[in-house]
Amino acid sequence: MSEGRSPLRLFAVAAPGLEPLVQGELARLGLVSGEAVPRLAEAGLPVEEQRSPGNRPPDEEGGEETGGVEFDADLAGLYRANLWLRTASRVLLRLGDFYAAAFSELRKKASRLPWEDYLRPGQPVVVRATCHRSKLYHSAGVAERVAGAIGDRLGQPTPLVKADPAAPAPPQQVLVRLVHDHAVISLDTSGELLHRRGYRQAMAKAPLRETLAAGLLLASGWDGAAPLLDPFCGSGTIPIEAALIARHIPPGKRRRFAFMDWPGYSPAVWQAMLDQAAAQECAAPGPILASDRDAGAMDMARSNAERAGVADSLAFACQAFSAMTPPPGPGWLVTNPPYGVRVSAGRDLRNLYSQLGNVLLRLAPGWQAGILCSSDYLIGHTYLHLKPGLRLVNGGIPVTFYMGRVPYPPGAGGRNARRG
Ligand SMILES: C[S@@+](CC[C@H](N)C(=O)[O-])C[C@H]1O[C@@H](n2cnc3c(N)ncnc32)[C@H](O)[C@@H]1O
Known part of the structure; x- marks a missing residue:
């Protein structure tokens, strides 16, 4: 140069x-x-x-x-x-x-x-x-x-x-x-697209791009320290990106870039940058919980997390979302449930969204919820009154990231009372 x-x-x-x-x-x-x-x-x-x-x-x-x-x-x-x-x-x-x-x-x-x-x-x-x-x-x-x-x-x-x-x-x-x-x-200057961090070699159905997953986390207002939960984690993209954020790990640390083949590329400058980043890495301050009911997806999430070097920062469970166990106190749910276009196509998902609302009301009142979905109608069935935030495109499908705080139910019958 x-x-x-x-x-x-x-x-x-x-x-x-x-x-x-x-x-x-x-x-x-x-x-x-x-x-x-x-x-x-x-x-x-x-x-x-x-x-x-x-x-x-x-x-x-x-x-x-x-x-x-x-x-x-x-x-x-x-x-x-x-x-x-x-x-x-x-x-x-x-x-x-x-x-x-x-x-x-x-x-x-x-x-x-x-x-x-x-x-x-x-x-x-x-x-x-x-x-x-x-x-x-x-x-x-x-x-x-x-x-x-x-x-x-x-x-x-x-x-x-x-x-x-x-x-x-x-x-x-x-x-x-x-x-x-x-x-x-x-x-x-990048070569392969930046969402290809190098860790995700196993992919469940309808995986989210790593850049979108990171975008949801950054938009959700999660501070990297409070508990984070993804009960529809599939191949684990959201929890893995969350662990990278929480631990200050640079997403590009494990991959090559096009600029590395330029005549003026300086491996010494790059190595110094990696060393500086490594010195800033820390343990995840709060729990990051990843679950999905599909055992194959959970295996993929685990092996992807190992490749990303963050498996020890995540707690995995193969279970239906209704079995989620949010830790006490405030936390964040950031998730990408099926919305019936690529996963569960043709199935009526109103019941799933309605149950999700019920479960969150019962187990996670006061939590911040961020749910990526393609349909106002389905999100309405959570009865959580989430507000539309980021409008994105996922695999060619227009989607919205709905966000809000899970309300404290007025009593044991609070949900029925709200509906009535
Ligand atoms: C859109 S995919 C999530 C993709 C994920 N974000 C990724 O990057 O791979 C939805 C996931 O929800 C899971 N799922 C569907 N119904 C479920 C249920 N009742 N409980 C838990 N997981 C469920 C599916 O197995 C699928 O992995």
Whole structure:
């Protein structure tokens, strides 16, 4: 990397709904000021349309960045963002942006970018291009010209390859976004998406992305110390993310990142960052309880927690939610029950939600409840009067994180009294 360079322009990509949480995390890392305004998802479609079932979540897989937070940092800040961000999908490095209405102009201007800082001559790249309302509308042609420009700059042709998620060392990925003839060229600094922490190799039905699970925990107001309960834990994503938060363990500590293959990568800076993080790790201050009635899911949750290095911070139980035993005193329930689209499809779940409300009223009055669900109607059956909070997309399905305090029932017959 050239000396005396101005700070790198970075963009932390967030799935729809998670933008303010990514912004909050960057602020806590000291990488943006508290006033930074996150950019909400766009991608050429109104947010409501993006969220409709059947649309691909307008996010990362296709390489089209949507919402997120811009920030400036040096290389160490770029490492830190990748290591610590729990809710971002990936971190992009903005290499340049310019007007380009012809292929020749695109190639010429793209060849002025400092590719030598990040790529070696002849190194294959994936180029993902998207074009909206631009004279250059042929995305494959755009990708080809940008690969050509990289080769021009590095003095050797740059092979353009297809993304292969199964490859052990995925190629560097360049993202080109053309909107109204304005090209923005970015390099992916993360490689595999950030939700792939490396611990979740076993997955039960309808697993939650790790970034979403962390988002629910951060949005719930849980302080990392009070008891936490997930009675529908499946493969354990929520309790494992909770243990990582409670113990100050960085989510990226066990994985590789694309920036580690750049010519200027400093293993010493990275190792110092890991050492500093390890010195801050602590034991989980409060109990984190993970249960599910499915024995196979519980086995997966245990083995995922072991891989994440937090199994000793979790208490596992294979049981129906009705057998939950919240510790006395205040605590948090953060959970993702079936909502009948991917799990229990076609089953009438009103009874499950109604029972959940009853159980919480009986066993966890005064607890904070945060429940991820796709349906106001089902949540209404808990009779807990939870309020809609974060609106997210889970596996292409629009979902809401409902939150509130479990009321103290007026008496043994309190629930019937409320209904009547
Ligand atoms: C949407 S999945 C949870 C996914 C989980 N968050 C993950 O990341 O893997 C819902 C879970 O609820 C469990 N479940 C369904 N009915 C249950 C019940 N009555 N008691 C306990 N668990 C139940 C299912 O076995 C399933 O694992």
